[in-house]
Amino acid sequence: MPFETPLQEATLLRRYKRFLADIRLPDGQELTVHCPNTGSMRNCGQPGDRVWVTLDFKPGRKLPGTWELVEIGPGQLACIHSARANRVVGQALQQGVITPLAGYPEQRAEVRLPGGTSRFDFLLSGGALPACVVEVKSVTLALGNGVGAFPDAVSARGQKHLRELMDVVQGGRRACLLFCVMHSGIERVRPADEVDAEYGRLLREAAAAGVEVLAWSVWPEPDGMQVRGALPVLL
Structure with a gap:
């Protein structure tokens, strides 16, 4: 099942207020994206982890993207978009x-x-x-x-x-x-x-x-x- 929009790789800076996450793109740009998970996300997503997001800079959007995947240890990926x-x-x-x-x-x-x-x-x-x-x-x-x-x-x-x-x-x-x-x-x-x-x-x-x-x-x-x-x- 492919993603509707190609994912962009980034680095996780922090998750806060449950539904927000700060990330850094490879070009150094820092963005706040939506974290689509209501749980504690225990053992998923620590500052510095490699993540993948969908980005959409359409006018009117509150946030420019959504966090989708996180790398947890070498070769292991988790989808946090519940x-x-x-x-x-x-x-x-x-x-x-x-x-x-x-x-x-x-x-x-x-x-x-x-x-x-x-x-x-x-x-x-x-x-x-x-x-x-x-x-x-x-x-x-x-x-x-x-x-x-x-x-x-x-x-x-x-x-x-x-x-x-x-x-x-x-x-x-x-x-x-x-x-x-x-x-x-x-x-x-x-x-x-x-x-x-x-x-x-x-x-x-x-x-x-x-x-x-x-x-x-x-x-x-x-x-x-x-x-x-x-x-x-x-x-």
């Missing part, structure tokens, strides 16, 4: 690349089920398979030795999603939590109990209740996002 996860997963679902969720001729995004209060990322339906609700979570927290974890900060919203996925299963539908792992150094995923113990507890409860928990590797590269395949989830 909204990319849904875009990549949506395309992969359409192409049948995520095999446990293949075989659905119809796909809708941002769906609110009857009687529900929240929107789910995807609803897969049609054909002989039971309809499936899919909630996507972007994983970039690498703990070393190939282990990645979610979340990177206490996530009341993530906890709420797990409870709602359990309600979906109890209502007779299929439900799936899909970890989209956008870090080339992560080889397996587990709940970040040391960050959010309640999320870990709920994730295990959801899996026991019938919610399917999957992890899929997506390698970010400066020319696009490459879907790699399934990763083990350690519960």
Whole structure:
């Protein structure tokens, strides 16, 4: 999945106020760009790191660009633009690349089920398979030795999603939590109990209740996002 606009390499100077990042371009120009990530970005992006951004100097824009990728150690890249996860997963679902969720001729995004209060990322339906609700979570927290974890900060919203996925299963539908792992150094995923113990507890409860928990590797590269395949989830 190529980026809509070619990425520009830069050096990270700092991230602050959650949504702002200062960068330095190779020609020495310093800019403030948008940081499209609401999490703590733990272990992602230290001053001096090599990053990649999209730049757009159109009149009227508050900021001239968006931070997309960061290099974390030699040869490892992470995509910190969390909204990319849904875009990549949506395309992969359409192409049948995520095999446990293949075989659905119809796909809708941002769906609110009857009687529900929240929107789910995807609803897969049609054909002989039971309809499936899919909630996507972007994983970039690498703990070393190939282990990645979610979340990177206490996530009341993530906890709420797990409870709602359990309600979906109890209502007779299929439900799936899909970890989209956008870090080339992560080889397996587990709940970040040391960050959010309640999320870990709920994730295990959801899996026991019938919610399917999957992890899929997506390698970010400066020319696009490459879907790699399934990763083990350690519960």
